[in-house]
Structure formats: C-alpha cells, structure tokens
Amino acid sequence: MSYEVPDLSAVVAEQSHNLLFATVSGAHLYGFPSRDSDVDLRGVHVLPLAEVLGLRHGPETKERMWVRDGVEIDLVTHDVQKFCRLLTRPNGYVLEQLLSPLVVHTTEAHRKLAALAAGCLTSRHGHHYRGFAATQWRLFEKTAEIKPLLYTFRALLTGVHLLRTGEVNAHLPTLLEELDGPDYLPGLIEAKILGEHRALAGVPDRPAPERLEADLAHWHEELRQARETSDLPLEPPAFEEVHDFVVSTRLT
Template sequence: MSYEVPDLTAVVAEQSHDLLFATVSGAHLYGFPSRDSDVDLRGVHVLPLAEVLGLDHGPETEERTWVRDGVEIDLVTHDVRKFCRLLTRPNGYVLEQLLSPLVVHTTDGHRRLAALAAGCVTSRHGHHYRGFAATQWRLFERTGEIKPLLYTFRALLTGVHLLRTGEVVAHLPTLLEELDGPDYLPGLVEAKVLGEHRALADVGGRPAPERVEADLAHWREELRVARETSDLPEHPPAFEEVHEFVVATRLG
C-alpha cells in the first residue's frame, strides 16, 4: 500500500541552489506511509564555483521543514561533493535516495550518477543496515510504536537482499514477498495507516513479543551470513568514476 505524495515541483523551483535531483524517501519509499506521515524529500544541490573556491563556502547540507497544502515536508539536500563522498562509503541512505523510484526532479546528471550506483554497492553496506536496524529496535523498545518496528525489519531485509543480489530494494511489501518475511508484517503495515505513532499494543491480533524477537534474531543472523558470504567487493570499484563525475559536474 502506498499514498500519493503532493506535487512538489514548485518546491524544487524555490531552492536557492540548482538541484541535481530530488526524490522521496522515508515511509513513502518503504511502503508504509500513514495518513499523517510527513514527506521526506531528499536530493543533491550543486554549489557554484564561487561558493566552493572563495572565502565564504556555501552550505554542504541544507535542511528545511514546513507545511505545504496541509502536508509537512522535510527537505534535506547535500552538495554534490558531500553526497558522492557518502555514496562511496557504505551508506545505504544515499543509495536509496539516489535510486528512489519516487522522483520529484531529475536531470542528466542524476541519471549519470544513478548509472554509477551499482559500482558503489559493497559488502560493507551490511554494517550500515545492521546498525540502522539496531537503532530502530531500541526506539521500538522505548516507545512500543509500530513505526520503528517496521523500520527495523525493513533495514534487515533490505540489507540481506542487497548483499545477496547487489540490488537496492527499500520497499518493505516487495521485500516480504521476495524474502518470505514474517507473515504478520503486512497487517502491521495496514495498521500503521491509521497513525504515524500508533502503538503495537493497540493492534488486534498482534504477534507475541517472543515471536517478534525470534524473527529479529533470525534476520539478524541472515544479515550476518549474507555479509560473510557476499560476492560484493569490499570497496567501491566506481570510486574514480564518481570522483570524475563530481569534478565534471562542478565545472559544468
């Protein structure tokens, strides 16, 4: 299940720097937005040479949160150099943003960079997804909300799929079908529609805590095994090509 996001093309036009791309991330990308979910808009801006070479350096990261047409929008963009530096490290966030199918704004540069993404996927991304899952599980233990529980499983399954295939799939319903994930998660996705911060305790037919913990232990182990047996390289083979892309984009 997914919900349409509002037309955000005007948001792109309002930015102070040219955008290489802008895509939607977060719960909409993961396949479990709530009726009251905000829209996580992510992208890359390109600082002009004057803001890179001069004394006053332009912003490497720009962040803004506001309400538009009744929807809260959370916008974060990185300068192309910072984004590509993250891309050549084991950072699943930027990979998912770059390859998100929910595209608000694209350019030739976006398409060229997306074509290099496969050469930036490494076995070390397993560490990213393991750490993200651990953080979300601690949040679930503290709040008891459905959202961090879904985020936990989403991170583990994305990591396993990535390490096995080299493909970035962030959409939880798709992952559940491909990896035969826990059968109660589709019901929790449906339940989350009613509220961004809905508690698991409020859901009828919810899984027993010991079942959830056993499933998490299973997928943590699957991620560990996938990391150890992955055919992916340890370091990104496209590093030099990404470097050349940054230089060409800046000069262009």
C-alpha cells in the same frame, strides 16, 4: 507502489542552488506511510565555484521543514561533493535516495550518477543496515510503537536483499514477498496507516514478544550470512568514476 508523487515542482523552483535531483524517501519509499505522514524529500544541490573556492563556503547540507497545502514537507539536500563522498562509503541512505523510484525532480546528471550506483555497492553495506536496525529496535523497546518496529525489519530485509542480489530495494511489502518475511508485518503495515505513532499494544493480532525477538535474531543472522557470502566487493570499484563525476559537475 500505491503512493503517487505529488507535484512539488514549485518546491524545486524555490531552491537557491541548482538541484541535480529530488526524490521521496522515508515511509513512503518504504511502503508504509501513515495518513498523517510527512513527505521526506531528499536530493543533491550543486554549490557554484565561488562558494567552494572562496572564503565563504556554501552549505554542504540544507534542511527545511514546512507545511504546503496541508502536507508537512521535510527537505534535506547535500552538495554534490558531500553526497558522492557518502555514496562511496557503505551508506544505504544515499543509495536509496539516489535510486528512489519516487522522483520529484531529475536531470541528466542524476541519471549519470544513478548509473554509477551499482559500482558503489559493497559487502560493507551490511554494517550500515545492521546498525540502523539495531537503532530502530532500541527505539521500539522504548516507545512500543509500530513505526520503529517496521523500520527495524525494513532495514534488515533491505540489507539481506542488497547483499544477495546487488540490488537496492527499500520497499518492505515487496521484500516480504521476495524473502518470505514475518507474516504479521503486512497487518502491522495496515495498522500504521491509521496513525504515525500507533502503539503495538493497540493491534489485536499483534505478535508475542518472544516471536518478535526470535524473528529479529533470525534476520540478523540472515544479514550476517549474506554479508559473509556476498559477491560484492569490499571497496567501491566506481570510486574514480564518481570522483570524475563530481569534478565535471562542479565545473559545468
């Protein structure tokens, strides 16, 4: 990946709760950030026992958006219990955040949890990626922008790859090479670099609507077949290990 992780150690130091990790997600992780893209930071914080056992419960999710050095930063972290609860469900978002190679902050606990990720993969993750692709396609139909179109195919190809190989790969340019994806998408990635909300109509070599719909149907079918033939289990075999991880992390 060409994207370099910025030095955001000061951001980590400013957090009121300990962070297990913070990684970059979103368009930078997917391989098609625009020049004016914000930086999506995602991670896990740990609430102290007093904020879990007492009458005043700490925040399960913390969100903050601000501008630092001319770059808009969108930070979202979940408490370790909520994050691991999502991890043991068919939720591709948290898997991608946990395993993102764009690491801003890490700990030994982060590495332990990442090692458990393979035991959280299930064939039901196909439903997550199908639903995400459908949502982004509807947004593309409404806005006709390149961004949701790329998000649509990114979700479909990530889902197919995960179900076939048991590996999480959210980087669209790599997926296009490995899965022989639509040949017009690299050109659209280059076009999006010029603007976050650039319209498809402004791209000279844009694909025809019928081509887009045919490719969409093809990759939905590939995802369906990959889900039906996947060797991944229906339920996460590492559930108890993740449970133990939450308990030990909270106590320490």
